[in-house]
Amino acid sequence: MNIIKQPEPLSLSGNTIPFHISGNNMYVSTGRKAYALLSFVTGQSVESGTLITFSWNLFSFTIVFKASPFSDNWEFRSGVIDSQWIIDFSNFLKSNYYLDRDFTIQPYNQIYARENSADLSMIVFTTVASAALTVTTRTGISPVVRDGYQLVCQVRTYPGNATIGEDLITPGSNQKAEFDVADYLNVNLELAREDLQNFTYPAQLQKLKLHAAHTMQFYIRYAEKWDNEVQRMYTTGTYSAILGGLSQLKLSEFAIENISFYTHLISKNPFLTWQPVVKVTGLRTPERMYFYNSASRTISLKSRKWFTDGTNATVTLYTLACNTGIVEIDCSYGNFFMGTVKLDQYDIWLESEGSVISEVRSFVPDYRYYRNEEHIVFRNSLGGYDTLRCTGRRTDLPEFDRETFEDENKMMQALQNLQTNNFEINTGSLDADAAAWMDELFLSREVFWITNERLIPILITGKKKNKTTDDQLRFSFDIEFSLAAIERFYSIPETIVQSTPAIELL
Known part of the structure; x- marks a missing residue:
């Protein structure tokens, strides 16, 4: 048998992951x-x-x-x-x-x-x-074709050797079959992460953390089948997949450049996010970024701090001996502010043995006071988690659904009363890059609202991206969402004593 096309060393499970093979024994006589x-x-x-x-x-x-x-x-x-x-x-x-x-x-x-x-x-x-x-x-x-001739494709996890998908295709006269193994991987990656908190919140002392569940390693077994019997099975090497996918526009762009997501990842060393390269952040905003570490090595979180007095300093914040996989980086302001001089900006990147292994990203602290400040965390298209900071007005819009029935005395009784907690939050002023990045939030299927120091699952309910334009370069959006849980009872949430952050509020 021959492999015509195989998966890249790392693929996104939301896009096609091709495995094309051809057999040699379809015909008794050619x-x-x-x-x-x-x-x-x-x-x-x-x-x-x-x-x-x-x-x-x-x-x-x-x-x-x-x-x-x-x-x-x-x-x-x-x-x-x-x-x-x-x-x-x-x-x-x-x-x-x-x-x-x-x-x-x-x-x-x-x-x-x-x-x-x-x-x-x-x-x-x-x-x-x-x-x-x-x-x-x-x-x-x-030609004389063998009875019931098919090509078999079986996807297995590594390690563990668990079969997560199998398919059979009757090839054409050229004996070729084209399989797409993405569906099997996507379902199992979702299941593997269901019980895990992949956005570390609240922050821990560990500023770099390897998330094994972000990545699934797999291999493929393949064979020919005829006369109702599977013949000898062949085995590929090991590949990896992560949750996420690229838009059709990006796939077309890569096709024109004749590159794949994996070659882009290896050549550009990007973080797994499409958020603005220079991002405005709040003093209490939990910022995380994610990076694919392509080899077992020791990596260091580096930062250059730019201070308001015109000075700057380059520091190493954390070092981690790390296997291959997705690394979470805590980029929150509190990790970078020290002393009394305020930060104008802080840049972050990763190094290994003195060599830069990632792109550089920048954060600009916003010291202004806002009456309302909300944070929404969501899983982005590349499997990482982004945080949107909203500084506009929040409106609570609860809805109640009542079901009644008539009892034996012809009296109406309440069968069930349900409450859906709906909210509308305005983002506050955003630049053009941040406004475009908002599409990530509206496409995400895993969204949290940080309230009372907890991650609360929510559902984005708005169907339109309604924006208000301050001028040609500044925008704001209303985000409509509801809590994922439907309430049947009422209670008062406990007041949570917030720890005093090591930051100065103005």
């Missing part, structure tokens, strides 16, 4: 192609009124040779045969739709069937003189 060879002799003449008839598979057509052929009929010029006449006649044969569909017409009028098939055996009748034309034909033989 058959053979029919052909007809027309050998014209240069220097001889084709007389006007003579003809050639081609017949195959219940189809027939005739070419008549004329001194003055009519262009709209199957007529070709008679006369003396030379090399140009032979080339022109070969091109004339190609103008017949059915002949060109079923046969390849090679130079000097060698006509070969496109498929191995007895149905394409050709009968050639001609009245052209034998001195001018010799015709040689061979009958075709149809």
Whole structure:
């Protein structure tokens, strides 16, 4: 068996992950192609009124040779045969739709069937003189296919060797089959992460953390099957997949550049986010970024701090001996502020053994006071988690659904009362990059609202991205959402004593 196309070392489970193979044993007998060879002799003449008839598979057509052929009929010029006449006649044969569909017409009028098939055996009748034309034909033989021939693809986890998906495809005559293993991986990655908190909140002392559940390693077993029996199975090497996907626009862009997500990841070393490269952050905003560590190595979180007094300093915040996988980086302001001089900006990147292994991202602290400040955390398209800081007004819009019934005394009774907690939050002022990035939030299926120092699951309910424009470069949006839980009872949430952060509020 042959592998035609295999998964990249790392793939996104939300996009196609191709595995294309071909078998070698589909046919008991492969058959053979029919052909007809027309050998014209240069220097001889084709007389006007003579003809050639081609017949195959219940189809027939005739070419008549004329001194003055009519262009709209199957007529070709008679006369003396030379090399140009032979080339022109070969091109004339190609103008017949059915002949060109079923046969390849090679130079000097060698006509070969496109498929191995007895149905394409050709009968050639001609009245052209034998001195001018010799015709040689061979009958075709149809292939004999093995009973129930299929190609098998089985996806297994590594380690563990658990089968998470299997498929069988009946290939075409070329013995090739194209599998897409993404669905199996996407479902199992979702299941593997259901019981895990992949956004570390509240923050821990550990500023770098490897999340094993972000990545699934797998391998593929494949085989041929016939006569209701799977033959010898072959095994690929190990691949990896992470939750997420690229938009069709981005896939088209990569296709034009002839690169994949994996080659982009290795060459550009990006963090797994589409948020703005320079992002405004709050003093209490929990900021996380995620990075694919492609090798087992020791990595360090580096930062350059730019202070309001014009000075700067480059520091190492944390070092971690790390295996291959997705690393979470805590980029919150509280990790970078020390001393009394305020930060204008802080840049972060990752290094290993003195070499930079990631892109550089920047955060700009916002020291202004806001009456309302809310934080929404959501899983982005690349499997990481982003945080949106909202500084606009929040409106609470609870809805109640009541079900009643009539009792035996003809009295109406309450069967069930349900409360849906709906909210509307305004983002506050955003620049153009942040406004575009808002699409990530509206597409996310895993969204949390941070309230009372807890991550509360929510559902984005708004169907439109309604924006208000302060000017051509500043925007704000209203975000409509509801709590994921529907309430049947009422209670007062406990007041949580917030720890005093090591930051200065103005």
